[in-house]
Amino acid sequence: MFDRLRKRGFEVEFRSHAQAILSVDFPEVAEQLESVLEASTIPIEEIIGSGGGETKGTQRLRRALAAHEWRKHNFVVQRIIDGVQREAQSHEIDHVRTFNAGTIALEIEWNNKVHSSIATSRTSRDFIPMVPFRSVSSSLEEAACKLR
Known part of the structure; x- marks a missing residue:
């Protein structure tokens, strides 16, 4: 899972039951997220540019x-x-987005001060660390969430 992202330099880490949830219940979500992230680019000019507002x-x-x-x-x-x-x-x-197996919620955050990313699984009670994506050239944060 996420092998194409790893080949591009992304670090992919699974926490709690994230891998089981994505691979068993939501394989189409994992494929879709991998395709979207694989096609995404962040030019170095945008990384070193000044802050303020949502990045391009x-x-x-x-x-x-x-x-x-x-x-x-x-x-x-x-x-x-x-x-x-x-x-x-x-x-x-x-x-x-709602799928046959349930609902997935995804947060995107950009933080050029912290060079790591945090993903969270949102339930009705709390946030649980889940699937961080990190690339050498960016501090893009992705959050994939399963809601029941």
Whole structure:
């Protein structure tokens, strides 16, 4: 899994049950993410350029995922006791797509100050480290999430 990315210099690490989740329940997601990331480029000028706002590389990656029907979504988790809402939290996720096996949420973050990446699995209760992608030439963060 993700062999083409490794050949291009990406470091791919699986945590918790990420590999099992992607390979068994969502093999089409793993293939799609690999294809999108493999086609993505970040010129050195964008890496060393000044900050402020969303980078062009991140914009290109967002458009590539949107072309595969990954849409922004706001998840709301509510605690209702005897029909009365007691609390609610919402979290907007950059890219969400539902497949036959369930829903995957993907966050994209760019941080040129930290040269590592963190991926998280979002459940209704917490965040769990999952699938970091890191390239020698970028600090692009990917987050793949399975929601039940």
